[in-house]
Amino acid sequence: MTEANNKIRELTEARANLLQILSEHGALDEMDRLRERHSYKCEELEHIKRQIKQLRKIESRERQIARNKTELADLATCDHEERRDTWEIPVGFFNLNSRALYRVPGHLIINLTDSGFRFNIEIRKSGSDGISKMKIFCFDLAILEFCAGRDLFIDFLVHDSEIYDGVDARQRAAALERAHEVTERTGTQYICALNSDMVPYNDFHKEFDFNQHVCCKLTDGEESGTLLGIIFDPPSKSRRERNETVGN
16 A cells, blocks of 8 residues: 555656646647637537538529529510410500500500519600600500490509600600590590690691590689589688787
């Protein structure tokens, strides 16, 4: 037992000396830093592995989406061709409407792109604000005529006076006459709100009586001429001052 204890004491002292040497030269701190760095690198590696796995899933999904887009494009192309007899009808109506306004037919073009169907409207001299609005008029009227008699539950068209703002008087007259012609033929209705100074009386054909088709006239001169039978007068200055005093 004495020999064993002496041996233990010698080994313990030897270990203490070795640890002291390691401590003095910074080897223990270096080992701790290497262990921490190793742990960090292991975490980094696991994170990169997860990213790679996620990227592979994304690439696989992108390939699937590309295949689906190709299939949808093929179906859309076939559908576009199969329905040619149908969509050529409103295209023809649009051309006739634009011819009635500008004496030359416009073009309603339906193309197939990667993002789906794209509608484009071309009318000669296109570019001004007035012609841009008449494109909308011709398109809306073509859709109305197309829906008439096809049980699509659209038998009227409503336009505000904004549709004629900036439009030449001759085109305004031609548009109103064209709307009357189409609605009379198809049994539909065209409703338009117009300011009195926008009505092109001098540009209508003699056989077209505009006043015969006026259903309602509104004026702010008296209550009977207003839409709701109410005139909303702004408060007088003295009244506003009293309200402000009460509010304060």
